[in-house]
Amino acid sequence: MKHEILSVIVPVLNEEESIPLFLEKMRQVSRELPVEVEYWFVNDGSNDNTQAVLNALNNSDSNIHFIDFSRNFGKEAALYAGLEYAKGDYVGVMDVDLQDPPELLPEMLRGVMSGEWDAVGSRRINRIGESRIRSFFSDLFYKLVNKISSTQLVNGARDYRVMTRQMVDAILSMPEYNRFSKGIFSWIGFRTKYLEFENVDRAAGKTSWSFFSLFKYSIDGIVNFSTAPLDIVTGLGFITFISAIIGAIAIIIRAIAFPSTAVFGWPSMVVIMLLLSGIQLLSLGVIGRYISGTYTEVKRRPIFIAKKVK
Structure with a gap:
């Protein structure tokens, strides 16, 4: 019987089509895991049927939980909420659109459970399928922020990772309003390993990240971690x-x-x-x-x- 728990935090915004596909894939992968898996979906003010889907899943599966925001607070707030409510021995963060390959999860968990690493994250080694302009500015951001900040960010790093309870508690000890999780993950330290993978297209739906929102997010990252x-x-x-x-x-x-x-x-x-x-x-x-x-x-x-x- 599996006694330890992996809490998987999944922020969602207008993802009614992606949620069933995500769970189908995750249930296949979770059979390989030596822990019980619970899900914390964070509904970040969706205006489609996302919450209705989560209600139905919650009623049919005791391992599926949700946090329904009163409005859209942004992905950073959704990540923090998930970390605050998740009580598993290990905590993972994933996107629901399957651009974070669930196949990496067993290796991530093994790395953390071995005690060698406090976190095992992921990074994209290419941006196939994205516009060249978007890729150019993304690379430029990482080069710039790593030159002007003492907090070094890994180019292509995703929020997708598995962490120990100790690392999660360290993140929660930083309840700042203006959040930039990639910087926080790096700033708190802890031994982190990154698994590489090639870019994957969304399984369904459309991204809520426009070029302007990504630009604003990058400005937040620079301001939050550099003077x-x-x-x-x-x-x-x-x-x-x-x-x-x-x-x-x-x-x-x-x-x-x-x-x-x-x-x-x-x-x-x-x-x-x-x-x-x-x-x-x-x-x-x-x-x-x-x-x-x-x-x-x-x-x-x-x-x-x-x-x-x-």
Whole structure:
């Protein structure tokens, strides 16, 4: 009889088509696991029949649980909610669209149960099927954040992983509102191994991640784990200040040495004014992004609100 439990956290948003396919595949894989598997589906404000599907599954299977949010709080909040409610000896995080291959789960679990690793995660080695622009910006994000942050992220790493209870408790000890799980997984440390796999297309439905939402998510990651943007705008301010002093000295010298040329140069002045204004606005935007993060944190609002847990 299986005594230990693996809690699998599955955030869902408008995934009524994917959930049955996911469970069918997982039930095949779970037969190979030396533990009992329970599922925690987190309904992140779906507006289709996702919750009705979860209600029916919960009524027919005692190992299927759900958390129904009062509205859409985002995937990060869904992950945190799942971690908070899951009580298994081991905890896994997966996407429901089968882009996280369930076939990797037995090897992940073996790695964690061996005691050699605190977590076994996964990373995509390619992005076949995605647009080149999306792939380019994704690679650029990882290169940038790893250069400016002390918290190193693995390129292509997914949220898909299996963790020990100790690691999960460490994540829950960080109840920050502005969350970036990839960074948190890395920041807390613990011995982590990554299994590689090729990109897999969605089994059904459409992704809720648009290019803009991914861009915003990447900005959150940079702001949450690096203050380098503030150092950059400080450097820009210093360079601009020194350039202004040098320019002022040059203008004074030219006006004294060549009085007839003092009235010329208004186009260049306009360009310089626009440049300086642009630098100022950029700097204010960067500083404002950090201030907005502080603002949302100090309000101490809950990360999520569960309408129903069963």
